[in-house]
Amino acid sequence: MVRRGLSSYLMTDPDFEIIGEASSGNEAVKLLQELYPDIVLMDLIMENGNGIEATKEIIKAHPECKIIILTSFYDDEQVFPAIEAGAFSYVLKTASADEISDTIKKAYVGQSVIESKVAQKMMNRFRGNETLPHQELTKRELEVLILLGDGKTNQEIGEELFIGIKTVKTHVSNILSKLQVSDRTQAAIYANRNKLTM
Secondary structure (H helix, E strand, C coil): CHHHHHHHHHCCCCCCCCCCCCCCHHHHHHHHHHHCCCEEEECCCCCCCCHHHHHHHHHHHCCCCEEEEEECCCCHHHHHHHHHHCCCEEEECCCCHHHHHHHHHHHHCCCCCECHHHHHHHHHHHHCCCCCHHHHCCHHHHHHHHHHHCCCCHHHHHHHHCCCHHHHHHHHHHHHHHHCCCCHHHHHHHHHHCCCCC
16 A cells, blocks of 8 residues: 555656566566566565565675665664665655655655664664663663563553553553564564573
């Protein structure tokens, strides 16, 4: 629905010609061999081939093509591999249709657009003071994350921290947002991967 809506909007601009749509990374790579677009709008998380691998393949076969990453994710595990794969611009789906349109026009004339949150991550890495997502959590959110990593339920977390279930759910929601993960299982995996668990 997002792809169709954006395509319909862009077709109202005479500067654009939409020559193809793909629902997966693999499909995008196949279409490229037939269509050779100037610019590709690429999501990162898709079935049948992710956007990072598709970006690598497209740049390898069609180096002059400019790929604009359009995604909901800006965690390190998505941002840096996408840039390294050859992405030209990186914008979030929270951008307005006009901003996306402007990003495409800038890409066509050789101007990259990098979402401010992504640009900050890049600068932090360049300066050597990169922060990890969990470092943005409050003390209480970090405590909840650690317990999530230990496999605790909301009820058990509430009992251990002496807070109500509703408060636990609020903390979990904030944690998922700040870590850019979709569910508590991924949050638990993050906690264990970063050695936050007891």
